[in-house]
Amino acid sequence: MRIYLDHNATTPLREEVIQAMIEMLRDHYGNPSSSHREGAEARRRLDGAREAVAALVGAGPGQVVFTGSATEANNAAIRGALRARRPGRVVTTTIEHPSVSEPLEVLAGAGTEVLCVPVDETGRVEREALARALREPTDLVVVILANNETGTIQDLPAIAQLARPVGAHLHVDATQALGKIPVSLGDLQADSLCGSAHKFNGPKGAGFLAARDGVNLSPFILGGPQERRRRGGTENTAGLVGLGKAADLAGQALPERAREMARLRDRLWEGIVEKVPGVRRNGSAEHVLPNTLNVEFQGAAGDVLLEALDLEGVAVSAGAACASGSIEPSHVLSALGRSPEEARGALRFSTGHGNDTQQIDQVLALLPDLVARAREAAG
DSSP states (O other): OOEEOBTTTOOOOOHHHHHHHHHHHHHOOOOTTOOSHHHHHHHHHHHHHHHHHHHHTTOOGGGEEEESOHHHHHHHHHHHHHTTTTTOEEEEETTOOHHHHHHHHHHHHTTOEEEEEOBOTTSOBOHHHHHHHTSSOOSEEEEESBOTTTOBBOOHHHHHHHHGGGTOEEEEEOTTTTTTSOOOTTTTTOSEEEEEGGGTTSOTTOEEEEEOTTOOOOOSBOSSSHHHHTBOSOOOHHHHHHHHHHHHHHHTTHHHHHHHHHHHHHHHHHHHHHHOSSEEEESOSSSBOTTEEEEEETTSOHHHHHHHHHHTTEEOBSSOGGGTTOOSOOHHHHHTTOOHHHHHTEEEEEOOTTOOHHHHHHHHHHHHHHHHHHHHHHO
């Protein structure tokens, strides 16, 4: 039996999600835009999914636009916020996901002014640097709520207080936080936020963008009336119903689930400190997702250690999953001040649905020998 400790990359589907999707695929295949009974039933279930997602993020159903992924939602929010203000001015951070940093690079090449604010050694935005960047009118501020590699959580209300006076649209990438901590559009004081089902035990290919009332979300896919003419194309009804069911489950008993994820995460970290010399935790130990642990194993190559664990039946990550195979050090760990060698020695462990104490103890039994062998191989 394999042990899966890479829940920040993607998560296993809950059984309830699978059943909801199967029912849609088998019994409710109508086009939601059709006016007959089959279409009306598909529309009803799609509306139910929208209500569940809205409830998860403290929004109204009319504020939620379905997308194919959080990557699409980030792109849509960025381009939509700047469409009427080009070339525009954007403030972001040095630790954003590529679905934010790459479209901003393209916009910068077309004349948009893009400022990247640094973070401190724990991965939190440097307030003074952000305040300096926001001393002049700004069109868009983009910040990741919880970092996918370190789990560090930003103080979004404080960031919003700086962004609001300069007229900036504040977009929050909440993808990694959903299902792990409470997320509310209003509490974060954000103008828009996004998420993806596969990060909280739903299917891949189903995401959303939520925006507060008064925010003008420009259409980002033309060619149909779907999503109130913001995203044309026949909806992925089975995937979106799966998203809705996953959102409903993610909101249930969240404090209890978060405590269990944190208990397993802390047991793993305490065991590593006890059994393995020469380790360091990356990111904040206080302002952090309950399931995320990023550890530098000094003198070992993270990719070698990842492969050794994989051969023993344990799945973890070296850096962000979307950058696997890359020989470049993590840009997030580099932003925290880690050298390339230190960054390459890091592994990310992330707990979630299906993990238990026995699995954590089994990993701790394996790690000392595997780390010693990886260090020996590194010379």
